[in-house]
Amino acid sequence: GIQVEQSPxxxxxxxxxxxxxxxxxxxxxxxxxxxxxxxxxxxINLFYIPSGTKQNxxxxxxxxxxxxxxxxxxxxxxxxxxxxYFCAVSSGTYKYIFGTGTRLKVLA
Amino acid sequence: GAGVSQSxxxxxxxxxxxxxxxxxxxxxxxALYWYRQSLGQGLEFLIYFQGNSAPDKSxxxxxxxxxxxxxxxxxxxxxxxxxxEDSAVYLCASRFLAGGxxxxxxxxxxxxxxx
Numbered sequence: 001g002i003q004v005e006q007s008p009x010x011x012x013x014x015x016x017x018x019x020x021x022x023x024x025x026x027x028x029x030x031x032x033x034x035x036x037x038x039x040x041x042x043x044i045n046l047f048y049i050p051s052g053t054k055q056n057x058x059x060x061x062x063x064x065x066x067x068x069x070x071x072x073x074x075x076x077x078x079x080x081x082x083x084x085y086f087c088a089v090s091s092g093t094y095k096y097i098f099g100t101g102t103r104l105k106v107l108a
Numbered sequence: 109g110a111g112v113s114q115s116x117x118x119x120x121x122x123x124x125x126x127x128x129x130x131x132x133x134x135x136x137x138x139a140l141y142w143y144r145q146s147l148g149q150g151l152e153f154l155i156y157f158q159g160n161s162a163p164d165k166s167x168x169x170x171x172x173x174x175x176x177x178x179x180x181x182x183x184x185x186x187x188x189x190x191x192x193e194d195s196a197v198y199l200c201a202s203r204f205l206a207g208g209x210x211x212x213x214x215x216x217x218x219x220x221x222x223x
Contacts, residue, residue: 030208030210031210031211033211033212035214040216041145041197041216041217041219042214042216042217043199043201043214045211045212045213045214048209048211086150086151088151088212090210094139094156094158094164094203094210095153095156095164096141096153096212098150098151099150100149100150101150
């Protein structure tokens with residue numbers, strides 16, 4: 001099955017800094033989502049992005065499907081950005097495979 | 109409702125007891141997933157329902173786990189004779205599928221603690 005790797009596993013930032021999170025996948029996919037799991041455990045949809053680039057406020061994401069990776073950019077980070085960021089992919093089926101996540105802590 | 113809801117939000121039970129967890133998906137979403145997340149870990153697929161099709165139960169860890177979905181809407185996940193290793197957060201997601209867009213939306217989860 002598809003393998004999903006996320007990097008870095010852990011990240012600590014000062015408030016205001018920018019960061020890039022990466023998601024690599026081992027096979028072609030036709031669905032990809034980025035989620036933020038907040039400290040209370042709620043998984044929040046950030047982007048549905050099987051290809052291309054999207055932006056939503058301080059967040060943007062780019063998926064290069066032919067090269068099997070996706071990037072999540074966080075600009076001007078805030079303490080509320082803390083939590084775990086997951087990417088999840090699926091390939092022609094309903095079953096999503098989740099990465100192990102990037103744990104982000106933003107310091108005030 | 110506006111989003112996926114789950115109940116209870118927290119459940120503490122004694123080893124050997126049965127528990128039932130409930131998920132109410134977004135209205136109109138025909139697909140529903142259950143996942144399990146152990147502390148500090150990623151999401152583990154448990155079961156998938158789509159309309160009236162037979163569910164994909166391939167992720168259920170043992171025969172103590174079962175799930176049903178009534179009327180294509182509300183789903184219940186039942187764990188019989190709970191064990192301490194069942195302690196985890198159980199997450200439900202419903203899926204929006206239209207125009208090739210396959211997007212999951214998650215509920216807040218049920219935190220299960222087995223003493």
